[in-house]
C-alpha cells in the first residue's frame with residue numbers, strides 16, 4: 334500500500350528515550366495518540382484561529398482548524414501512498430505552538446521578545462512543548478515523540494538555515510523533509526483559505542460578489558454552480574462553490590505532486606530528502622490562483638478595519654502583561670519562577686504566555702493590568 338518514497342514506521346529513527354513496543358499500536362499511531370492526549374492540544378479549543386467568538390459560535394477555532402487539516406492531509410496522503418499515521422500525527426500537532434489571539438498574538442509575542450534581543454517562533458515553541466513542557470510520563474519530560482514527528486514539527490512549513498540553528502542540527506536541516514511533512518503546510522493553507530472565506534462571509538465581512546471579483550478560482554466555480562443551481566439559496570450556492578474550490582486545490586496538489594515525482598525521477602525516501610527542492614506542490618496555474626486567493630484574504634479580511642480592534646487588543650494585552658512580569662517576576666506561577674533560574678526571564682514569560690488560551694490571558698490581564 335505504501336509508496337517506495339513513503340516513511341516506514343519500522344525504519345523510524347526512534348525516540349529519544351527507548352520504549353518497549355506497544356502490542357497493537359505502531360510508533361506513529363502512538364505519537365498521534367500522545368498529541369491528542371496532550372494538554373496543549375486541548376487548549377487549542379480556546380485559541381483564536383482568525384475570529385474570536387464575538388461574531389458567531391460557528392467559526393473555526395484552532396482545534397477545529399487542526400481537525401480539518403488532519404482530514405485533508407489524510408486524504409492526500411492516501412492518494413500519494415504516504416504513511417497516513419505519520420501524516421495524521423503531524424497534522425494534529427502542526428499548530429500546537431500557537432499563542433493566544435491567532436497571528437496577531439504571534440506577532441505581539443515576537444515583538445515583546447525582540448525588545449530583549451530574542452524572538453518567538455511557533456514551530457520552535459511546538460518543539461519545546463513536546464520535548465519539555467508536557468509532563469505525562471514518570472521516566473522523562475515531554476512526549477518522547479519519534480524523530481520523524483519532531484522533524485516534521487520543525488520542517489513542515491519552513492526551512493531553517495543550519496548556520497542560524499545549530500541547536501536543531503539533529504534534524505538534518507540541509508535535507509528536505511519527507512513528503513508526509515511537506516504536504517502539511519499545503520493542506521494547512523487549503524484548510525484556512527477556504528475556511529476563512531466561509532467564516533468571513535458568515536461574519537458579513539466579505540460578500541460573495543466581492544470574493545468572485547477578487548478570487549479567480551472562486552469565480553470560475555461560482556459560475557458553474559449558478560448554472561447548475563440557479564434557484565438555490567445564495568448560502569447554498571456559496572457552499573457548493575467552496576466545495577468545488579476545495580476539491581480543485583486538493584485534486585491539483587495530488588496530481589501535480591505525482592507528476593513532479595515522476596519528472597524528478599524520485600523513487601525512494603532518500604531521493605525525496607536529497608532533492609534540491611520540496612516536491613509536494615501545486616501546478617504553476619493553481620499556484621498563481623492560490624497566491625491571489627491568499628492576497629485577497631490579507632487585503633480584505635486579515636487587515637480589514639473590522640478586525641483591527643481585536644488585533645490592537647492582542648498587542649496591548651500581550652505587551653503589557655509581558656512588561657508586567659518582567660518588572661514583577663514574583664507574580665509568575667512558582668514553576669515558571671523556578672525555570673527563570675536556568676533560562677532568561679523573557680523566554681520563561683514567553684513560554685507562559687504562548688501556552689495561554691484567549692480566556693485565560695484576558696483573566697490574567699484583568700488581574701495584573703486592569704484598572
Ligand code: MG
Nearest residue numbers: 398427428521
Ligand atoms: Mg494551521
